[in-house]
Amino acid sequence: MNKKQLEEKTKQTEEIIFKYLPKAEGAQKPVIEAMNYSVLAGGKRLRPMLMKEVFEMFGGTGEVIEPFMAAMEMIHTYSLVHDDLPAMDNDEYRRGKKTTWAQFDECTAILAGDGLLNFAFETALKAEKENNPYLVRALGILANKAGIYGMIGGQTADIEAEKPESDVDGEKLLFIHEHKTAALIQASMMIGAVLAGASKVDVDKIEKCAYNIGIAFQIQDDILDVTSTLEVLGKPIGSDEKNHKKTYVSIYGLERSKDDVKKLSKEAISILASFGQRNLFLEELVEQLINREK
């Protein structure tokens, strides 16, 4: 996969997402401006991209996938908007741009996050007109993986883990990574499969594959924080150690971490390659995501 191909896919994905953003007009203008600011602020658009690629791998066609792609990016974005709040991570910048509360104000950022989460479901429900028989199942996956038994659960555990009295072991760290990171990747890939009419067995395989991708992605994050350089990573290295944050590397060591990334990655790719119709772009995307150097 060359850089240009990925850029092209990212652009196509953004065109779909942006189509579903609400118009900033009427008395709702202040909240919609903040919602759209947050979504337009950039990002890899990884989740909707994975969703579409899995959908196509399973022979899915038509526009039913589009509202779900937009909904997924809205949920990912709202989680960042609320995470960045002063009462949470208190971050003023993200990807070189002011975070939503810093650009507007706290009150607007809280409402914009709520607005995005709610609008995600409103948007996904627009798929109704495509008469896809798996709509409700896809909505169920979206709601479950984004909620307390998915991403919000991971966020809760992460906040608990940051308290001085907490004792984070490998099991707790895996819970956080599985829920905070892997859950939305699972939802994205599972929804792609479900809406394309994949069998229960295949959707289960995709869930496992996405789990591996999410966990490997996070372990690689921990590895890069130790092995990369400020220049390559574009953010300070060694920040986890400085913040006394338990990471996969600090619990299991660098060698085992690297081995586990390889193992998880190999298994994820081999699951993807096991389906009747292969999607080489998707396989390369996953490979590149996990083994990235920044």
Added chain:
Amino acid sequence: MNKKQLEEKTKQTEEIIFKYLPKAEGAQKPVIEAMNYSVLAGGKRLRPMLMKEVFEMFGGTGEVIEPFMAAMEMIHTYSLVHDDLPAMDNDEYRRGKKTTWAQFDECTAILAGDGLLNFAFETALKAEKENNPYLVRALGILANKAGIYGMIGGQTADIEAEKPESDVDGEKLLFIHEHKTAALIQASMMIGAVLAGASKVDVDKIEKCAYNIGIAFQIQDDILDVTSTLEVLGKPIGSDEKNHKKTYVSIYGLERSKDDVKKLSKEAISILASFGQRNLFLEELVEQLINREK
């Protein structure tokens, strides 16, 4: 309707709502405890009660309505949890109990609100097993009336209206009341009708009826702030004037306000009485809600 009948109905409604609350266990325990604290903190349970009564008026039977009743109360509750935050209304007490952020902390309250909003959709989707053909339509109403074109839109306009430079006229005030208050009452009553299989014409009538109930309820609020006594109301009277808050009474005067409540109320009741099968408890409930003295 006597007091005991209303108490009985409230108890029945709470039993249904509480059945759908998540168990506070596992790594999610801190957020689930805060979510359940907020829902258990009390309230009139008006929205789910209206939903069930309209459902039954249109001949609805079975359990399909229950997850939607719980979902509606979760959405109403999350909106209070986020409204009370220091960055929003900064309220430490509600109904004599500590608000969620004051009882736990800001971070937990933000997450608990997100958790409730997301879990509302997760809960409503549990109605899937009842095989009701109108499930997706009911979900669409829930999402739309709770979001930026409903309640969140009203909240946005309300915050704008509180800024010193804003000039609130009758039209703007009506927008706020319609979206912030009437929208969830509309959703509740419309979902009851839709899930019972009511016709499009009847659902439209119910939407209009619920609009009247919501607006009349809010105007009555404004009237009581002027005419009631601290003793009857249980909270300081004259607070709107003290806060230089534009109200229906300050814009249109007391007489016109009282007339409009009568007009809206009469029309709402006559819509309810116009359907084939009447629900006398519902008619009395609406009458009592609007013409309450506290």
